[in-house]
Amino acid sequence: MHSYVIVIALDFGKVVDSVKHSTLMEKYTALDLPDYIYNWLVHFFNGHSHCMRYYDHTSTLQEISATIVQGSGICPVSYVVTAANQVALTPLHKPC
Secondary structure, three states, X not given: OOOXXXXXXXXXXXXXXXXXXXXXXXXXXXXXXXXXXXXXXXXXXXXXXXOOEEOOEEOOOEEOOOOOOOOOOHHHHHHHHHHOOOOOOOOOOOOO
16 A cells, blocks of 8 residues: 655745735725725735845835735735636636
8 A cells, every 4th residue: 555645735926916906905895895894904905115125225115006915814815805706718717
């Protein structure tokens, strides 16, 4: 008898980095959320910026408008909200 383990690893890092905040907020708007929850989400996703440092050089701050903060509790939910209405491009790729 052969013993083995099957490991399946999924990296959603690039997927959540491509989610535009404006698109995500439109999808949250379509949900029946209380205003205070929606406003909290807007506040959570606004106001983030990023810069790069290379030796003695630092770039200017740039606003981040397309990412879900990985490791945050809101990341998995936001990804599901974003991906929930995706449709197949071809008949071979049917949703489950």
